[in-house]
Amino acid sequence: MDFLTQVLNNKTLIIAAVAWLVAGIIKAIIDLIVNKKFNVSRIIGAGGMPSSHTSTVVALTVALAYYVGIDSPSFAISLIFMIIVIHDATGVRLETGKQAKVLNTMMFETDTFKDLDFEKELKEYVGHTPLQAIVGAVVGVFVALFMIFVIYK
Numbered sequence: 001m002d003f004l005t006q007v008l009n010n011k012t013l014i015i016a017a018v019a020w021l022v023a024g025i026i027k028a029i030i031d032l033i034v035n036k037k038f039n040v041s042r043i044i045g046a047g048g049m050p051s052s053h054t055s056t057v058v059a060l061t062v063a064l065a066y067y068v069g070i071d072s073p074s075f076a077i078s079l080i081f082m083i084i085v086i087h088d089a090t091g092v093r094l095e096t097g098k099q100a101k102v103l104n105t106m107m108f109e110t111d112t113f114k115d116l117d118f119e120k121e122l123k124e125y126v127g128h129t130p131l132q133a134i135v136g137a138v139v140g141v142f143v144a145l146f147m148i149f150v151i152y153k
Helices: 003-008 011-035 052-068 073-090 092-108 130-151
Strands: none
Touching (some): 011 052, 052 073
């Protein structure tokens, strides 16, 4: 098989990609409801509800558990990868977003740095609250199970 055929036939990869897309679409819809305007960058952007990073790695891990078993090296790698991604999203990246919010306020809403020329604000949506990660995990599990037992049955 050629490369593209192999990729398109990789159920585990497709499941993870669909989970990422579903979470991104949900995130964009929630953002539309809250902000009353559609922001396409919410589909692929970091941060927000639900965590698309979490949904992706959870769906990947669930798919690997089903297709290759929980005793496989692939599942072990995916499980460790999932833990690291979720920990990073709810820890380091969440704190980075909080710091960006403070810095943006200092740079653009006060006279503290009025002599400096800042081109644009720092990104504030880079991490996730624990709730956003939990909802992302739920999305990942549901997408994986739906794809495994309904689509790929």
